Amino acid sequence: MSKRLLRIFPAAIPAALPALLGIEVNVVCRDDRTVFGRLESFSVEALEIQDLRSHTHGILLSEIAEIIHDELASSHG
Numbered sequence: 001m002s003k004r005l006l007r008i009f010p011a012a013i014p015a016a017l018p019a020l021l022g023i024e025v026n027v028v029c030r031d032d033r034t035v036f037g038r039l040e041s042f043s044v045e046a047l048e049i050q051d052l053r054s055h056t057h058g059i060l061l062s063e064i065a066e067i068i069h070d071e072l073a074s075s076h077g
Helices: 010-020 071-076
Strands: 005-008 026-030 033-041 046-050 056-060 064-070
Touching: 005 010, 010 033, 010 064, 026 046, 033 056, 064 071
Parallel strands: none
Antiparallel strands: 005 064, 026 033, 026 064, 033 046, 046 056
């Protein structure tokens, strides 16, 4: 079964964040760093991701190149 990966680019991120709360996402930063985990919280300036080791990562929205998530997993999870 193929995945339905959705890519959310900077202009659309603020509007998409409420729907992504609690969902596993890949956050690709402008410096080519990628953080995978569950979106725990967000504000107008930053978001917090909890990774698989339960570490929390704060990422400024201005540092994000894109957010990628699996639409199929979020609709069933």
